Amino acid sequence: MNDFMERYRSGQQEIPAAMKAWQVFGAGLENFGCDEQPVEIEVPQPGPRELLARVDAAGLCFSDVKILRLGGEHPRLYGRDLATNPIIPGHEVALTIVKVGSDIANKFSIGDRFVVQADIFYQGINLAFGYMLPGAFEQYVLLGKEILEGDEGLYLIPVQPETGYAETALSEPWACVIHAYHTDFRRQLAAGGAAWFIGGEEVEGYSLGALAEEEQGPDKILYTGVSEQLREELVATAQKWGAQLQEVPSAAAESIDELEEEVAPDGFDDIILLGRPAPELVEAASVALGREGALVLVTDEPLPRPVEIDLGRIHYDYVRYLGCRGPDISEAYSSSRNPRLAAGGKVLIVGGGVARSSSSAAAGRWARCMFSLLWKVPTGPRWWWPPTLRRAAWQ
Numbered sequence: 238m239n240d241f242m243e244r245y246r247s248g249q250q251e252i253p254a255a256m257k258a259w260q261v262f263g264a265g266l267e268n269f270g271c272d273e274q275p276v277e278i279e280v281p282q283p284g285p286r287e288l289l290a291r292v293d294a295a296g297l298c299f300s301d302v303k304i305l306r307l308g309g310e311h312p313r314l315y316g317r318d319l320a321t322n323p324i325i326p327g328h329e330v331a332l333t334i335v336k337v338g339s340d341i342a343n344k345f346s347i348g349d350r351f352v353v354q355a356d357i358f359y360q361g362i363n364l365a366f367g368y369m370l371p372g373a374f375e376q377y378v379l380l381g382k383e384i385l386e387g388d389e390g391l392y393l394i395p396v397q398p399e400t401g402y403a404e405t406a407l408s409e410p411w412a413c414v415i416h417a418y419h420t421d422f423r424r425q426l427a428a429g430g431a432a433w434f435i436g437g438e439e440v441e442g443y444s445l446g447a448l449a450e451e452e453q454g455p456d457k458i459l460y461t462g463v464s465e466q467l468r469e470e471l472v473a474t475a476q477k478w479g480a481q482l483q484e485v486p487s488a489a490a491e492s493i494d495e496l497e498e499e500v501a502p503d504g505f506d507d508i509i510l511l512g513r514p515a516p517e518l519v520e521a522a523s524v525a526l527g528r529e530g531a532l533v534l535v536t537d538e539p540l541p542r543p544v545e546i547d548l549g550r551i552h553y554d555y556v557r558y559l560g561c562r563g564p565d566i567s568e569a570y571s572s573s574r575n576p577r578l579a580a581g582g583k584v585l586i587v588g589g590g591v592a593r594s595s596s597s598a599a600a601g602r603w604a605r606c607m608f609s610l611l612w613k614v615p616t617g618p619r620w621w622w623p624p625t626l627r628r629a630a631w632q
Contacts, residue, residue: 246398248291248335248348256280258375260323264308268319281379282336288345288380289336294402295373296329296410304368312553313368327373328355328366331396331405335377341385350396352408357392359383366392373406407606414606418577422531422557424570428453430506434471435488435522436462437512443535445470446567454478455507457500461488463511493521501527509533509566519544526556533569534560580616 244250257275262268270276283289304326309317314324334349353366364370364383371378384392396405426432426448432455436443441464448454449470458480460471475482485496497504504527510519513536523532523546532546550556561568578584586604611617 246333246348248333250291250335252280252289252335252377254280256376258325259327260325261304261308261319262323263319264306264310266305268308269305275374278375280377283338283379284381285338285340286382286385287338288334288341288385290332290351290378290380291335292327292330292373292376292378293333293350294331294406295327296406297327298329298410300328301326301367301374311368312549313363313365315369317369324368325371325373325375325378326367327375328353328368329406329409330366330373330378331402332378332393350398350400350405351393352396352405353384354392354394355409357383358388361388411606414610418610421572422570424572425451425567426454427506427529427531428455430455430527431457431459431501432507432509433459433485433488433505434461434463434467434509435511435514435518436460436464436467437510437514437518437536440464440467440512442564443467443511443566444564445474446565448567448570449474449477455480457481457483459483459485459496459500461485467511488518491521493518493525497525501525503527504530507531507533509535509569511535511563511566513538513540516540516542516544520546523547523550523556523558526550526554529555529557531557531559531570533566534558535563535566535569536560537562578611578614578617580618582618583620584611584618 255277256279258278259270259275260278281289304311304314304324308314309319317324330353332351332353334345334347334351337345337347355366357364357366357370359382366372366384367374370383380393394408428451440462443464444467454474455478458471458475460468460482461484463471471482474480483500505522505525506527507530508522508526510522510533514522514534519532519534519540523544526532546558551558559569584607586607
């Protein structure tokens with residue numbers, strides 16, 4: 238290794254007074270930077286409990302493209318006015334510490350390398366690196382209390398010295414691919430939460446099934462238009478769990494917001510729709526879900542029309558859309574199959590073709606991560622598409 242690279246890796250370097258940064262001032266590429274160029278801004282100086290890190294590599298994610306499309310309306314920007322308070326995106330990053338605040342010099346050193354856990358919760362709010370907090374599309378980034386002293390502690394993950402910068406920045410999307418095959422969802426009503434059972438047409442015969450056997454359940458149970466059999470089950474389980482039970486006379490789509498504000502201001506944890514609910518009710522119920530909530534559709538008949546729901550909430554709020562034919566409601570919460578690659582099965586990788594834009598390039602990178610996973614599974618699928626990934630994965 239030459240002297241330049243040794244100094245670079247050590248983090249011992251002169252820090253410039255100014256740096257380049259890709260700021261976002263609103264929706265659209267015309268608001269990315271200034272005159273299609275990065276903006277020059279001051280390099281921030283760390284306070285006593287802060288770090289200054291050098292950005293060694295950054296990945297472009299489809300989420301960054303969504304920021305450019307939506308501007309301040311992006312779910313993780315909470316309506317921020319980017320024209321007056323721009324952000325710096327980028328959450329797939331390799332960092333090297335170049336300055337350490339005096340109060341934390343016993344915990345961090347110049348030359349330490351990290352990736353960032355992008356979901357950063359501080360005082361109960363998901364600020365997210367590269368969204369509400371300045372991200373990787375700049376030369377240096379200030380790491381403050383939100384990252385170093387967040388709700389779950391430290392949001393920096395150490396990196397081995399021998400790990401390359403590019404592969405370090407790819408660890409976040411790679412972790413997403415791995416997580417997709419290990420993630421799971423609760424198999425019961427949310428303990429301590431708020432659940433609402435709503436009957437549509439033909440509600441006779443539905444039962445809680447295994448849900449009633451759980452030792453813990455919601456603190457609040459609401460029901461509307463259910464059968465007498467199910468009502469009796471709800472009465473018994475509410476007594477068992479010590480839950481508040483409330484009958485709601487009507488579940489009109491236009492009144493759900495008002496009830497949510499009164500009973501579950503953070504959103505419902507479970508909304509179970511029985512029989513053939515009106516499509517408008519399904520749409521309103523999906524909006525009333527809280528973080529990590531479940532919308533459960535239990536029916537053996539198709540809805541009369543397609544419904545519009547925000548699938549982005551699966552990613553941003555971790556909600557789940559579950560369902561079964563009934564009459565046992567608990568079947569909707571059961572696993573249909575192990576979340577693993579099926580041995581001897583077939584895999585279709587969407588976005589696995591040739592990249593023709595920034596968004597498809599991001600998809601292509603994810604496809605290569607997926608192919609790498611397929612390649613390493615000893616008893617994995619025997620067929621996948623597109624076959625060009627077999628060549629592209631090695632390029």
